[in-house]
Each structure stands twice: as structure tokens, then as C-alpha cells.
Amino acid sequence: MVKVLIFLRMYRLKAAFLILSFAAACASTPSSRRGAPDFSSLTLCRGVVISNAPATDHSRRIANYDPQANIRGKVLLRAPVNACVSSGFGPRRGGAGSFHHGVDLYTGRPSAVYAGGDGVITSVDRLSGYGKTVLIRHGGGVETRYAHLSSYAPGVRPGARIRMGDVLGRTGDTGNATAVHLHYEVIVDGKRHNPLTIAH
Numbered sequence: 001m002v003k004v005l006i007f008l009r010m011y012r013l014k015a016a017f018l019i020l021s022f023a024a025a026c027a028s029t030p031s032s033r034r035g036a037p038d039f040s041s042l043t044l045c046r047g048v049v050i051s052n053a054p055a056t057d058h059s060r061r062i063a064n065y066d067p068q069a070n071i072r073g074k075v076l077l078r079a080p081v082n083a084c085v086s087s088g089f090g091p092r093r094g095g096a097g098s099f100h101h102g103v104d105l106y107t108g109r110p111s112a113v114y115a116g117g118d119g120v121i122t123s124v125d126r127l128s129g130y131g132k133t134v135l136i137r138h139g140g141g142v143e144t145r146y147a148h149l150s151s152y153a154p155g156v157r158p159g160a161r162i163r164m165g166d167v168l169g170r171t172g173d174t175g176n177a178t179a180v181h182l183h184y185e186v187i188v189d190g191k192r193h194n195p196l197t198i199a200h
């Protein structure tokens with residue numbers, strides 16, 4: 001009986017969620033924005049040692065996290081994928097022992113990677129180290145890079161206009177990667193910055 005009640009409650013929740021999602025989808029005019037993620041918090045991955053981990057609260061949530069950055073009037077997602085942080089920005093100790101120019105967002109299995117902001121795709125390429133990579137120019141000298149992808153979404157090609165939340169492809173481990181994750185970079189005037197803290 002209890003099980004049936006729980007099931008019914010879940011079903012009701014699901015129905016409510018579907019109605020809400022539908023309403024939300026109708027409310028947003030450009031169809032490309034329907035998939036825009038709204039991840040209000042971000043956590044550090046569990047079970048991995050992260051030598052350059054960003055500051056967190058007691059439940060491993062990134063401290064003072066703001067999901068969006070406004071850089072020169074360009075609004076960007078700080079983490080354009082549903083994931084946990086497996087490596088922060090900055091010098092890494094141990095095996096890799098190098099400066100990490102982006103943030104690693106671990107998804108475990110291939111998952112949708114969203115465009116961090118509105119812009120134009122300038123490069124879709126397989127690069128050594130980065131693997132399958134997409135570069136977006138947002139204007140004002142602001143760019144974002146998405147590396148180690150396993151696949152590209154249809155229509156993802158140089159010159160394509162893109163809106164925040166459009167799916168670019170799926171996470172993977174192409175290039176120099178040991179786990180399925182997104183390596184995400186925020187670039188301003190050619191210099192790579194910490195996506196989690198820039199313009200905070």
C-alpha cells in the first residue's frame with residue numbers, strides 16, 4: 001500500500017513537472033533556448049583528489065557560486081553541462097603537474113554540452129590534447145572553448161550562429177583525457193581565465 005502511494009505521489013510530481021516544463025517551453029520565444037540549463041549550484045566531484053579545487057561549503061558546493069558571468073556585456077554560463085567539478089583552474093600538483101587553463105566538468109557518461117552564451121562558432125576541430133573541440137566567439141574579445149567531446153550536434157560547424165543553451169555535442173574523452181568530461185575555457189582577448197570566478 002505504501003509503495004502504491006509513493007508511486008502515485010511520484011506520478012503526480014512527474015505530471016506537475018511535465019506541465020511546468022511545457023509552460024516554461026511555451027514562455028521562451030526562441031526555440032533554441034528551450035534546452036538552456038539553469039544550474040543554480042555546482043559541486044566538487046566525490047572520490048577524487050583535486051589539488052586545485054575551488055573553495056566549497058560543507059556540502060561540497062562551490063562557494064558563492066553564480067551560474068552566469070557577465071563579461072563585457074556578454075552573459076556566459078560558468079558550467080555549460082550537468083556535471084561536477086573534477087579539476088579547477090590553475091596549477092595542478094602531482095601527475096599532471098601543469099597549469100590548468102580551464103575547468104573540468106565530469107559527467108561520467110556522454111552528456112549534452114550546451115553553448116555557454118550567444119555567439120558564432122569559429123572552429124570545430126580535432127586537436128591534439130584537446131580532442132574534439134568547439135570554439136565560440138561571443139564578441140567583445142570573449143570566447144569559450146569546449147574540449148574532449150565525443151560527438152558534435154547537427155549543425156555545429158564554423159560560421160553557425162549559436163544561442164546560449166544550444167546543444168553543441170556530447171562530453172567524451174577524446175584527446176588527452178582519462179575520464180568523460182568537458183574541459184571548458186573562458187577566453188578574453190586571447191587569455192584564458194577561471195570560468196568559475198571571472199567577473200564575479
Ligand SMILES: [Zn+2]
Pocket residue numbers: 087100102103104182183184
Ligand atoms: Zn581540463
